[in-house]
Amino acid sequence: MSIEEKQLGPINKVCVVGLGYIGLPTAAFIADSGISVVGVDINERHVEKINNGEMPFFEPGFEALLKSVVADGHLKADTEVAEADAFIVAVPTPFNDDYSVNMSYIEAAAKNIAPVLRPGALVVLESTSPPGTTEKMAEILLAERPDLSTDPESANRLLVAHCPERVLPGKIMEEMAANDRVIGGLNPLSTDRAKQLYSSFCNGEMLLTNATTAEMAKLTENSFRDVNIAFANELSIISDKLGIDVWELIELANHHPRVNILNPGPGVGGHCIAVDPWFIVSSAQEEAKLIRTAREVNDGKPAYVIAKITEAVEAEGADSIAALGIAFKPDIDDLRESPALSIVQQMAEKWPEKNILVAEPNVNELPESLTAYQNVQLVDASHAISSSPVVAVLVDHTPFKSLEKSVLEGKNVVDTRGMWS
Template sequence: MAFETISVIGLGYIGLPTAAMFASLKRKVIGVDVNPKAVNAINRGEVHIVEPDLDIVVRSCVSEGMLRATATPEPADAFLIAVPTPFTGDDHQPDLAYIESASRAIAPVLKAGDLVVLESTSPVGATEQMAAWLAEARPDLRFPQDAGENADINVAHCPERVLPGRVMHELVWNDRVVGGMTARCSERATALYKLFVRGECVKTNVRTAELAKLAENSFRDVNIAFANELSMVCDKFGIDVWELISLANRHPRVNILQPGPGVGGHCIAVDPWFIVAGARDEAKLIRSAREVNDAKPGWVIDKIEAAITAAGDTAAIACYGLAFKPDIDDLRESPALEITRELGTRYPGRVLAVEPNIDALPAALSGIQLVSLAEAQVTAKVHVMLVDHREFKEAGVPTGELVDSKGVWKS
């Protein structure tokens, strides 16, 4: 069956660019989201997230009638689920509630021959659980877990692996891992993505595809944890960590990453916990790395406290950057946001936030003032570098007490 109509469930940082990519190929795309503001914005040809070139593609696809958004799923030939997969509580257990909700929402409109792909980064076994929810809701249809290659509905997992700020390019050119519940499922999902993917689509089984994405981000998390731990070791010895890393990286087989205030985003700060949750006794290094990175914001706050004491009891505190990485507006799981929020709680009325990529502060930062870079540099006596946005690297070094978690103000 040709994929003439494609439905994307979840129109966020991954779902909307993916929907736009299919629509740009003159496929009819129905985007589904529970956020009415996002739905209305898209139907006006506007975007509710910041991503280079996305607004141009969405505007064109909406005007041509190839892309529209709705709150309720409609019949389609393929359904891509790209909803959040957070974890819950101090034990970091995966929360599949959004996947379950999306599954039960699309179940009534499924028909024989449809393809359902889970794109959300998920713990091992999540795609099979999704298939079970679908089968429970539609006992009149056959699913791969019971019917194998004779299933009416094909089910696969194809995790995204794109970099915010480069999503539109990387969706096309990055390789994709496609894991089907059967060989037929893998083949059909590959045919869908090859409509626009110019990288290689590598077929595997569903559980390997799930773990591949988790392993990729856990690898990065472990390496960042080494850099973050090294920065704390250097501080204890009175050594400039930026100089040390520069010297160590002159070794032909060493490439230490840059430390920061922690690790954020919807992937690296979350995905390793999915492995730990399913293999707690085996994933010792992965768990340790997560604990190092989760503890780094507290260490940075201690440094800020010392700077505030040196500056005086009434000093204004400027926090530079709230996003989880440079030059984007995405605040998800951002250690910079958490540090700024904690400072606002401890020092009400004294904290200034500088984030050039947003127009308003989230509710979590109530009582904190969003100001320009110039105003912060003049007003504050304590300056905290949390995200190395381009604007900050191009500006001069402010006067006052400095806490630089990114090496922007190093001499």
């Protein structure tokens, strides 16, 4: 049963629902391949900006592509969905208090798409989702459109697939076309149709599977990172207890030809690695023991770092603390779920009478969560260090690495990133 046999024809028009970090570049790349694309977002300002060829967020190199596909008419943004041969859903998938997925965005998107679906249409879920979500999205679509069926043999067939996105923000221009894609349909015809869509703009390998495995593949990639970082974080705590330098320890162990331990840090942040493993845990509560523990180890690390900073502050009788970095990883300005930011916030709360001097070379102003505190200031790294007896290294940004080690002489340094080890 092939696309040709089913006479599904070419994909001439695509509707992308959700024009954020993922949906907008995807829409632009498809439009650049010559396909007519309608991008849909509930945010009117966003839609207006895109139609003016303006970037709603920063992504290096993307502006020229956006301007070009808007100018040549291949990409139009709208607040309303339009009829199309294929739909891509790229809306947020945050978690609920119990770590289950918050389905409300997918549900709203599916309910919007349902009225414009024609028989033979393809709907691809790109949002990171727990196993079974693509099937749930199909159920929502079919509840709205009982005339359609996910049976590939039906003349009124609806094709549904999952294709998780794995681009790295900051490198989207390189990775959107080059990355391999995992594509899993509810049936092989859906998988093949989705492959046809992604082949229009992806040069990477198309890895075909079923929807549940595709959903799990994305979660597995991020859980793999989380578990391995948790191992490094646990080693750092054990090493402190045993009086061992964890950086030297890891370097030695990594000389083994089949060992590659990651770096410990102040915790795990960002909106992927710190979030996605919970979707596995909520899908298999009893079974996902290691994945849950890894999350707990990584989530517990900021409290451990605070305890170490407290020891240093008490030992020095410090009235000022330098905090180097608040981003969730080196050399970016992204503060989402950042453990470094959470540590600085806890310090500000704990010591209202002390100065917390934050150095973060990638932002021009402090986020609201810190401006709420009178005792926190954004300064440059040299000023922060020279004014404070205690230095907390929270992110190993490149500019910090070029500081002379001598500036730390006589300082009590809590180095969570091994920057000067």
